[in-house]
Amino acid sequence: MAAARPLRHRSDALPARVDDVTNRFRWRAMRALGLCRWLLGGTVRALGPGAATASSAPSPQDGVTVEVLDHLERLALVDFRDAEGVERLREAVRFAERLREVNTEGVEPMDSVLEDRCLYLREDDVTEGSCTAELLKNAREKVEEYFVAPPGNIPLPELEERDTFLKEKLPH
Amino acid sequence: MKLECVPTVSELGSISILGQITNISAALKEGQVTPTELCQRCLALIRSTQFLNAYITVAEETALKQAEESEKRYRRGQPLGELDGIPIAVKDNFNTAGIETTCASNMLKGYISPYNATVVQKLLDGGAVLLGKTNLDEFAMGSGSTDGVFGPVRNPWSYSRQYKEKIVPRSDSEPENSNWVITGGSSGGSAAAVSAFTCFAALGSDTGGSTRNPAAHCGVVGLKPTYGLISRHGLIPLVNSMDVPGILTRCVDDAAVVLGSLAGHDPKDSTTVQDIFQPFALPSLTDVSKLSIGIPKEYHAPGLSSEILAVWSKAADLFKNAGAKVVEVSLPHTHYSIVCYHVLCTAEVASNMARFDGLEYGHRSDMNKSTESMYAATRREGFSDVVRGRILSGNYFLLKQNYEDYFVKAQKVRRLIANDFVKVFGSGVDILLTPTTLSDAVPYVEFIKEDNRTRSTQDDILTQAANMAGLPAVNVPTALSGRGLPIGLQFIGRSFQEKQLLTVAKWFEKQVQFPMIQLEEVKKHDNGVLQHQKSASFS
Numbered sequence: 001m002a003a004a005r006p007l008r009h010r011s012d013a014l015p016a017r018v019d020d021v022t023n024r025f026r027w028r029a030m031r032a033l034g035l036c037r038w039l040l041g042g043t044v045r046a047l048g049p050g051a052a053t054a055s056s057a058p059s060p061q062d063g064v065t066v067e068v069l070d071h072l073e074r075l076a077l078v079d080f081r082d083a084e085g086v087e088r089l090r091e092a093v094r095f096a097e098r099l100r101e102v103n104t105e106g107v108e109p110m111d112s113v114l115e116d117r118c119l120y121l122r123e124d125d126v127t128e129g130s131c132t133a134e135l136l137k138n139a140r141e142k143v144e145e146y147f148v149a150p151p152g153n154i155p156l157p158e159l160e161e162r163d164t165f166l167k168e169k170l171p172h
Numbered sequence: 173m174k175l176e177c178v179p180t181v182s183e184l185g186s187i188s189i190l191g192q193i194t195n196i197s198a199a200l201k202e203g204q205v206t207p208t209e210l211c212q213r214c215l216a217l218i219r220s221t222q223f224l225n226a227y228i229t230v231a232e233e234t235a236l237k238q239a240e241e242s243e244k245r246y247r248r249g250q251p252l253g254e255l256d257g258i259p260i261a262v263k264d265n266f267n268t269a270g271i272e273t274t275c276a277s278n279m280l281k282g283y284i285s286p287y288n289a290t291v292v293q294k295l296l297d298g299g300a301v302l303l304g305k306t307n308l309d310e311f312a313m314g315s316g317s318t319d320g321v322f323g324p325v326r327n328p329w330s331y332s333r334q335y336k337e338k339i340v341p342r343s344d345s346e347p348e349n350s351n352w353v354i355t356g357g358s359s360g361g362s363a364a365a366v367s368a369f370t371c372f373a374a375l376g377s378d379t380g381g382s383t384r385n386p387a388a389h390c391g392v393v394g395l396k397p398t399y400g401l402i403s404r405h406g407l408i409p410l411v412n413s414m415d416v417p418g419i420l421t422r423c424v425d426d427a428a429v430v431l432g433s434l435a436g437h438d439p440k441d442s443t444t445v446q447d448i449f450q451p452f453a454l455p456s457l458t459d460v461s462k463l464s465i466g467i468p469k470e471y472h473a474p475g476l477s478s479e480i481l482a483v484w485s486k487a488a489d490l491f492k493n494a495g496a497k498v499v500e501v502s503l504p505h506t507h508y509s510i511v512c513y514h515v516l517c518t519a520e521v522a523s524n525m526a527r528f529d530g531l532e533y534g535h536r537s538d539m540n541k542s543t544e545s546m547y548a549a550t551r552r553e554g555f556s557d558v559v560r561g562r563i564l565s566g567n568y569f570l571l572k573q574n575y576e577d578y579f580v581k582a583q584k585v586r587r588l589i590a591n592d593f594v595k596v597f598g599s600g601v602d603i604l605l606t607p608t609t610l611s612d613a614v615p616y617v618e619f620i621k622e623d624n625r626t627r628s629t630q631d632d633i634l635t636q637a638a639n640m641a642g643l644p645a646v647n648v649p650t651a652l653s654g655r656g657l658p659i660g661l662q663f664i665g666r667s668f669q670e671k672q673l674l675t676v677a678k679w680f681e682k683q684v685q686f687p688m689i690q691l692e693e694v695k696k697h698d699n700g701v702l703q704h705q706k707s708a709s710f711s
Contacts, residue, residue: 063574076522076567077529077548078560085561088625092518092565095629098511099581102588109583110590112413112443113642113667114400120442134286138533147531154542 064090069166070159077156079164086165193372193426197254200246207246207257211239211301214259218303218370220693224326226364228264230304231271235259238301245299254429256299261365261374264305265312266417267406268292271302275408276320277310279528279535279554289406290438291375291417298433303371306361310556312377312410313521314624315385315631317360318616319558325360327353327390327613327657328368333690334656353613353657356389356631358382359418363390366420367689373430376418379410380513380628381608381635383418384662387647388608391658391689393677395419395427398668399642400445402431403438411520412443414639424648424678428454431670445668452671457679461495466601470506473633477611483651483659484607490683491605501601503592508585509637510629515569515582521559522566528554558624590641597666603676604664607634612653634662644670648677649686658686 069086073079080086132145141148159166199205218230242257251257262268265275267285274280288296296302309319318324329335330352339351355364359376363386366374376383378396387394395418402417409415417434421427432451438444467488472481492498530536530550537549555563569578596604609631619627638645644667647660663680665673 078551078563088561104584107584109580110587140536149543150540150546152543156544
């Protein structure tokens with residue numbers, strides 16, 4: 001799997017994997033730990049009056065699988081920490097479902113309230129800079145004029161080896 | 173009400189109709205008080221109100237130096253302007269050169285910025301004295317100023333005579349320690365600093381109501397300018413398409429003075445408009461008969477306290493009785509604005525928080541195995557639950573499979589919300605009048621019973637549609653609640669029509685005569701007797 005980078009552009013977002021290995025692991029984990037019940041429990045609760053209005057729309061909690069959670073941790077490089085963290089995400093998704101109720105037929109998305117104006121571009125002249133020493137002051141590890149980073153091109157460890165709460169959802 | 177003389181230092185607390193900054197500026201020119209004295213008084217007051225936890229960093233040395241410089245200028249008869257020598261405070265998510273900028277987060281503890289945010293630079297260029305950086309919710313995410321790593325901010329009104337008089341004493345608890353109320357957020361520190369007289373104006377930021385909400389709870393004026401009017405360069409961003417620097421002052425005139433020195437195009441911020449900005453002094457409106465005030469019915473939101481509803485109605489009647497045209501209007505997509513905001517905010521936050529990786533600045537983890545794991549560990553250690561929660565939600569909404577259904581959908585709903593306002597203003601309404609908050613400030617122990625996200629969705633309901641549409645809005649303190657705490661009302665104006673907005677706000681402020689806070693600390697501090705207006709109050 002390609003090394004995950006922090007989400008800087010939407011094209012970085014990769015779809016969830018659907019290969020066999022993943023599916024097998026998923027079903028095993030869910031059967032063994034009753035994870036199915038845990039996730040479905042959330043789904044059943046969500047099917048209240050506030051949930052998706054169209055009967056054919058997918059249940060809101062379909063999107064929040066262990067796979068997606070793992071994927072999010074990699075993309076964001078931020079961890080869920082505990083069950084509360086995961087629940088927070090599910091709440092957020094549930095809340096966002098209300099958007100489906102709005103009819104946006106023929107409406108263009110709005111990026112900025114200043115869309116009717118031209119974006120200002122400066123002349124391509126250097127007006128400031130030469131402050132290397134100042135900028136380096138805030139970095140913890142540096143050598144001469146370089147920021148020092150640990151070795152790159154090493155992907156984040158798989159779920160089994162990572163120090164993450166989601167690991168608890170794996171079969172032992 | 174006549175202003176008899178320029179107030180002396182011992183009357184620092186008295187309100188005057190001409191605006192406090194203008195008065196003090198005149199006093200400085202006349203030599204009745206010096207910038208150094210002013211600065212020292214404010215610093216001493218900051219020390220004695222430390223229990224409010226309004227300040228994260230107090231820049232005592234640099235402030236005194238700036239005051240000295242200002243004094244030299246006044247002696248030469250060459251002050252830089254109305255803000256010369258005026259003590260101000262800045263929210264801790266604005267970069268300030270040489271002074272720690274933390275955003276109340278472990279991620280930026282110890283971070284000393286190499287540059288000043290444009291708004292900070294403008295204030296300093298005008299001679300203002302920067303007293304310190306104020307407390308906030310971590311990275312400005314929250315509506316209570318309770319979620320920063322330096323602890324919650326206490327509302328100065330918790331210690332006011334007005335509030336203490338109304339508390340039913342409980343035999344087993346100390347009112348001092350358990351009854352204190354929140355400031356609202358996320359610019360709570362700035363609001364508390366202004367409310368407790370420790371500075372004359374403070375900068376906040378407003379993304380979903382973060383300036384107006386604490387302004388309402390702390391009884392001060394909170395202005396959210398039009399998006400694109402004031403530079404965001406140096407303001408650590410939360411939501412690029414909605415953030416604006418906010419202005420907190422004790423009266424509307426002061427807000428206009430500060431706005432005058434901050435507004436205008438900045439080549440370093442390409443989202444500032446290029447229109448020439450003319451600073452203005454506010455006229456004293458006497459005739460409101462040509463004004464059309466809109467009352468959006470959807471702002472009668474579920475959970476709105478009956479007290480605030482009553483104050484809102486009274487305000488509408490006030491305008492009607494003065495001859496203005498008061499009409500009920502509709503902003504039909506109002507109840508979707510909070511959901512829309514929730515999606516857009518978390519999505520932009522996910523992107524903006526990606527810059528914190530420990531390499532160039534801020535906290536860096538000791539983990540050294542790989543770049544990825546170092547980033548992950550740094551972010552794990554540096555961000556609080558609230559911040560991490562929003563980043564993860566944002567990334568979820570931005571996943572390829574969710575992008576259309578959530579992010580783009582929210583952008584479409586945003587257009588509908590903005591169009592609602594366009595329609596209403598296009599129908600002849602000049603200003604909208606709405607409540608700012610659902611209730612007066614709640615006690616801290618009550619507030620923390622719900623989590624940050626729930627609270628934000630509840631508390632931002634009345635304020636964030638203005639951020640969606642980029643419109644200017646201002647909170648004007650209106651009356652005291654039954655518990656002795658401030659209630660504010662919000663005016664929303666047309667894009668870039670701050671002069672009209674503030675003129676109406678100033679007229680309203682004069683009508684309601686909001687009472688001054690009666691704080692022991694301020695009284696103890698001033699040698700003279702504190703003057704306060706006992707005029708007919710609005711409630």
